Amino acid sequence: MGPSRARLPLNTFGIAFGLSGLAGTWTAATTQLGAPRAAGEALWALAAVVWLATAARYALRLRSWCDLGEDLRHPVLGPFAALVPTTASLLAAHLAGVAPLRVVATVGVDVAAAAALAFLAWFVADLLSRPRDPSALHGGYLLPSVAASLVAAQSLATVGQRTAAVAALGVGLLFWVLVGAALLARLATGPQVPGGLLPTLAIFSAPPAVAGNAWWAVNGAATPVVHQLLLGTLVALLAPQAFLARRYLRQPFALGFWALTFTTAASATYALRLASQAPSAATAVVGWLLVAAATAVVGAVGVRSLALLRPSALLRPRPAAAGAR
Numbered sequence: 404m405g406p407s408r409a410r411l412p413l414n415t416f417g418i419a420f421g422l423s424g425l426a427g428t429w430t431a432a433t434t435q436l437g438a439p440r441a442a443g444e445a446l447w448a449l450a451a452v453v454w455l456a457t458a459a460r461y462a463l464r465l466r467s468w469c470d471l472g473e474d475l476r477h478p479v480l481g482p483f484a485a486l487v488p489t490t491a492s493l494l495a496a497h498l499a500g501v502a503p504l505r506v507v508a509t510v511g512v513d514v515a516a517a518a519a520l521a522f523l524a525w526f527v528a529d530l531l532s533r534p535r536d537p538s539a540l541h542g543g544y545l546l547p548s549v550a551a552s553l554v555a556a557q558s559l560a561t562v563g564q565r566t567a568a569v570a571a572l573g574v575g576l577l578f579w580v581l582v583g584a585a586l587l588a589r590l591a592t593g594p595q596v597p598g599g600l601l602p603t604l605a606i607f608s609a610p611p612a613v614a615g616n617a618w619w620a621v622n623g624a625a626t627p628v629v630h631q632l633l634l635g636t637l638v639a640l641l642a643p644q645a646f647l648a649r650r651y652l653r654q655p656f657a658l659g660f661w662a663l664t665f666t667t668a669a670s671a672t673y674a675l676r677l678a679s680q681a682p683s684a685a686t687a688v689v690g691w692l693l694v695a696a697a698t699a700v701v702g703a704v705g706v707r708s709l710a711l712l713r714p715s716a717l718l719r720p721r722p723a724a725a726g727a728r
Contacts, residue, residue: 416486419454421664423493425701428672435679478539485547488518496558509562519551542603548578553613560620602662609666611637615673671697
């Protein structure tokens with residue numbers, strides 16, 4: 404087929420994922436800071452539209468099931484397929500706040516969790532049976548195993564399925580240890596991460612915040628020792644990002660920069676929730692600074708992405724491991 408039939412790269416789903424993360428931040432700010440509810444709802448609506456448009460555009464350009472299999476097995480972009488059910492899980496869980504839609508929300512969360520689990524099982528089986536070039540490994544390998552499980556835990560707890568939520572949380576924590584350790588070893592021993600994959604290093608810092616938000620959905624502010632452990636881990640993993648910032652800024656902009664957005668938003672949401680446990684004028688200021696920082700990061704990436712959303716920029720041949728757009 405000609406170029407008009409070229410497929411969207413799977414990391415394009417990172418746009419809706421990042422927007423969902425920011426919507427969650429503003430929703431938390433509504434509760435904790437009295438932010439206008441309309442801001443969060445507008446972001447949720449935008450995330451849903453972007454997710455639906457991306458899914459439709461991707462599906463319409465598939466010529467066969469072989470195309471889908473090729474994309475899922477791609478050593479660089481394949482893991483980003485996890486963002487399809489993971490974003491759907493967040494969107495469905497948000498509907499649980501609307502009483503007439505609670506049943507729909509529950510079904511949506513359950514279907515998304517089942518899809519995420521199925522992809523995780525296939526992904527792990529593929530990892531175990533099909534060796535790959537170490538240069539293809541990047542932070543996105545945490546998405547099917549860690550992020551999808553922890554987000555599923557949060558969503559399941561939101562719709563009242565606490566037992567399933569705790570089980571999903573356990574899965575996420577298990578793979579955080581396993582995949583996180585393997586990824587750290589790969590990053591430390593080389594080869595060097597190509598520039599196009601550099602923003603995925605931000606995903607390495609996301610699990611504490613995503614796990615914290617999931618545990619908040621399961622158990623609220625109870626068991627503060629758990630939140631203290633996760634907060635310490637979050638600070639330890641976010642601190643290196645300050646030293647990586649200059650390297651990020653030196654890279655040519657690409658859609659891969661959306662990897663920065665969910666980590667930023669989830670971290671801001673979790674920190675905002677923890678700060679709310681000691682309400683004061685100072686913590687309110689800190690809370691608004693967190694919301695502003697997350698909004699600025701996601702907004703900056705979004706504005707820069709507009710130039711990349713032309714068909715000529717998005718619909719390209721699949722990148723090699725050296726750099727994924």
